Amino acid sequence: GAGVSQSPSNKVTEKGKDVELRCDPISGHTALYWYRQSLGQGLEFLIYFQGNSAPDKSGLPSDRFSAERTGGSVSTLTIQRTQQEDSAVYLCASSYTGDHNSPLHFGNGTRLTVT
């Protein structure tokens, strides 16, 4: 079946502009995660959605970052007033239940470059 789909695959933007990154999880997966991957760094947790529960936003690095998940499916990560340090690969993942033993299925990511 279809995997996790992310768009765009690449985004170049000027400092100060807003960007929106989209994630389509695997159908039927209730849990959705956003991670950020910078060169030489481990994946950094950003935000977690589970069903209709309030999201865990504890990993968002600043109030310029926000995310929503509509209808328990598609998610959008928005970065306002982008800064050069926001340049990274943004990975979305979904899992069937969000239980501790439920593996994450990742998308190919959006490579964001802020100039």
Added chain:
Amino acid sequence: GQNIDQPTEMTATEGAIVQINCTYQTSGFNGLFWYQQHAGEAPTFLSYNVLDGLEEKGRFSSFLSRSKGYSYLLLKELQMKDSASYLCAVNGGDYKLSFGAGTTVTVRA
């Protein structure tokens, strides 16, 4: 906080065996995952360990010692396609995974 350590790079010859170590210090523990990530691609799930011991899946095996905060991923009969980054990730007691920086494995002919 969570601390996950793994070597940055390893090189091995085609057909050989490579062992990638991962040590962790986390506030809780609900399992350890290994993922494979080829350049420019999504990480893909390889293995999950929650109990001590060895889990074998074909050419790949993963070991866990909870008392030592230690795991390894063993890649046998290396193939060129195994050249990739290998990520160790720990569930520290909730739904979030903490990831190491990854080990880049280069397989040479």
